[in-house]
Amino acid sequence: MAVTIDQIAERAGVSASTVARVLRGDVKGVQERSARKSREILRISEELGYQPNWRARALSRGKTHTIGLLYSNPRWIFEDPMNEIATSFTETLQTENYDIRLVPVTETGDWKELVLGGAVDGLAFLLHVPEPAQPIVLERRLPTILLGEKFGGLQHVVTDDVSGGRLATRHLLGLGHKRIALYVNESIRDHVSVNERRQGFEQAMREAGHDRKAEVWRCSTDDVMQRLLSGDAPTAVICYCHVEALELMHACWSHGVSVPTDLSLIAFNDIAATRFTTPPLTVIRFDTSEIGAIGARRLVARIASPEEATDEDSVVRQQLVLRGTTAPPAKRSS
Secondary structure (H helix, E strand, O other): OOOOHHHHHHHHOOOHHHHHHHHOOOOOOOOHHHHHHHHHHHHHHHHHOOOOOHHHHHHHHOOOOEEEEEEOOOHHHHOOOHHHHHHHHHHHHHHOOOEEEEEEOOOOOOHHHHHHOOOOOEEEEEOOOOHHHHHHHHOOOOOEEEEOOOOOOOOEEEEOHHHHHHHHHHHHHHHOOOOEEEEEEOOOOOOHHHHHHHHHHHHHHHHOOOHHHEEEEEEOHHHHHHHHOOOOOOOEEEEOOHHHHHHHHHHHHHOOOOOOOOOEEEEEOOOHHHHOOOOOOEEEEEOHHHHHHHHHHHHHHHHHOOOOOOOOOEEEOEEEEOOOOOOOOOOOOO
16 A cells, blocks of 8 residues: 555654655755754655655646656756757747656656656657657657657657758858868767768768768867868868867867868857857758747647647758858869
8 A cells, every 4th residue: 555645744743744845855944953854754754665646646636737858968958059949848838838847867767756657747858868768758658759859759840950961061062162071079979960961961962973072070179170181181061060160160270270261161050159259150050949839839739639639740941041151162172
């Protein structure tokens, strides 16, 4: 039989409301005597094997009106442009009377109590489905949305990275560049945007008849600079994202390589930093707020009417933003 809050209260000699307050962590600013009692309540609850009945709470209210945003690496949420997507996702959920709960997927497995115990009505992931959560997701125990990645047939919202890769490449080809490299830092794991941006890049080079001059570099920024300084290097580089581009621009400055006179650079992601580099960075951008808003509305619709919800995936278009880091090559490659 499940242990109740009343049983813990009787054992601890306090009221049930006090036990509930302690178990939900509302113990800030208490005096030492109360703090000791809180520790005693927690010890008793652990000794009795108490598990919060989230599902009972949810049933009593119909729904929790809470979405769990699961993650294993906080950088995938709080780093540009993911934080912009997460902000839009959260704001749109609020208009639908839903709250969001950040749920770190840890080795301890505590997150499973929230996910499986009824504390949330649905799940969301940004860029990555942590391996421990994959079996739960694949079993479709809860309505789920995946933002910025594709996995296991889950409903997702992604950008059109194949088109983005073609767009960046065709821009450089139009300026007269023939030998172009796509640079993806060696620390980046393989996922949908890496593969699709490469696909678009190679398609555009092949269509232009320059596929033999298309290079894909999976290495460090230092390695890129060694290649660029070798004397037989591409005249333009497409960076997988803004991080590679900012690091490479700094390295070029350090080594006396002028952008865009000596080397044209273009990258994905339009964030504040790319607008204020010297010169400002030419980018392939997508509407981060659109990704978050679409994802939130799709997830809420699935929770409200699972049978009527569409399984259609959403693809957000990308566009070229011309700035100062791309120009015709000083000497056209052969």
